Every structure is written in C-alpha cells, then in structure tokens.
Amino acid sequence: MTTLNPYLNFPGTTEEAFNLYKSIIGGEITMIMRFRDMPDDKTPENEKDKICHISLKFPNGNILMATDTLESLGQKIILGNNFYLSLGVESEAEADRIFKELSPGGKVEMPMEKMFWGDYFGIVQDKFGTQWMITYTYPQAK
The missing domain is CATH 3.10.180.10 (2,3-Dihydroxybiphenyl 1,2-Dioxygenase, domain 1)
Structure with a gap:
C-alpha cells in the first residue's frame, strides 16, 4: 500500500516544534537522527545536535517527519x-x-x-x- 506523509523543514527548531506537537497531539517519536550521526558529517560542531531526521507517529497511525535546514550546509528555508x-x-x-x-x-x-x-x-x-x-x-x- 502506498503511503503519503508530510515532511517539514525547520530553521534549526525541529526538536522544539516536535516536542510541542507531541505534547498537543500525542503520539510517539519513533525515529530521531542528529547530524552527528551522519556518515562523513561536515556539520559545524555547534550544529551537530540539530535534527537530521525525526518521525512522530500520531495515535491514528499518520506520521509527521522533519529536518533542520542549516545555512552552514548551504540550506535555506x-x-x-x-x-x-x-x-x-x-x-x-x-x-x-x-x-x-x-x-x-x-x-x-x-x-x-x-x-x-x-x-x-x-x-x-x-x-x-x-x-x-x-x-x-x-x-x-x-
């Protein structure tokens, strides 16, 4: 079965946003990967704990996913x-x-x-x- 889920980009505030969404909507964070977990990571030291990927599974089974976009890596929202x-x-x-x-x-x-x-x-x-x-x-x- 094909699934469709939204994937959001945040300017370094993904973790804060997802903690808020979880507190309001409920669900479970099923995956969290930080930039420091990436192979060949070139992220500046002060941004290594930013979110590379996160998944929040809502009680009904829908999944909201996101990442931090980092200008230091050439990304801009x-x-x-x-x-x-x-x-x-x-x-x-x-x-x-x-x-x-x-x-x-x-x-x-x-x-x-x-x-x-x-x-x-x-x-x-x-x-x-x-x-x-x-x-x-x-x-x-x-």
Whole structure:
C-alpha cells in the first residue's frame, strides 16, 4: 500500500516544534537522527545536535517527519520549500516509475538510490513546484 506523509523543514527548531506537537497531539517519536550521526558529517560542531531526521507517529497511525535546514550546509528555508510530500511505495520498480513520471519539467534534487540508512530513496520537485520524497523500505530479515 502506498503511503503519503508530510515532511517539514525547520530553521534549526525541529526538536522544539516536535516536542510541542507531541505534547498537543500525542503520539510517539519513533525515529530521531542528529547530524552527528551522519556518515562523513561536515556539520559545524555547534550544529551537530540539530535534527537530521525525526518521525512522530500520531495515535491514528499518520506520521509527521522533519529536518533542520542549516545555512552552514548551504540550506535555506524560503517560503514554499519548507515541506515535502513523502511517498512510501511497495517496490524499487514503483519508486523508479513514480520518480521518472514526476521528473519531466521539474528538478531532481536527489536521484533514486540505496541510502546508508537502508531505504531506496530520491527527491524530485515536479513541474508544478511540489516537492516529493519517494521511499521504498526494504523488507527486514526475520
């Protein structure tokens, strides 16, 4: 089953925002990765504890995800680029098809590839300006 979840960008305030959202809406933080956890991390020392990725699973099962955008890494929040739609799909082939079909007239931010955290992942902005994160999560060995 394909899933769709919002992915937000914050200017260094992700952890504060997610603590607030959790206190208001409830749910559980199911994943938190800091920039210091990244392989080949080039983040300045004073920003290493900023959030690279966080997931908040709401009581109904929806998931809100986010990251801190860091100007020191060349990232900047501009109205309109502070969110993505994160599309979870059921196979690499489906990920490739959707990515390919969203790309014409748009902009590839990150091509589909196997990532260090174990998913098949890519980012594309379609011709309408909508930003998509496409993810296929490989089955876990039992």
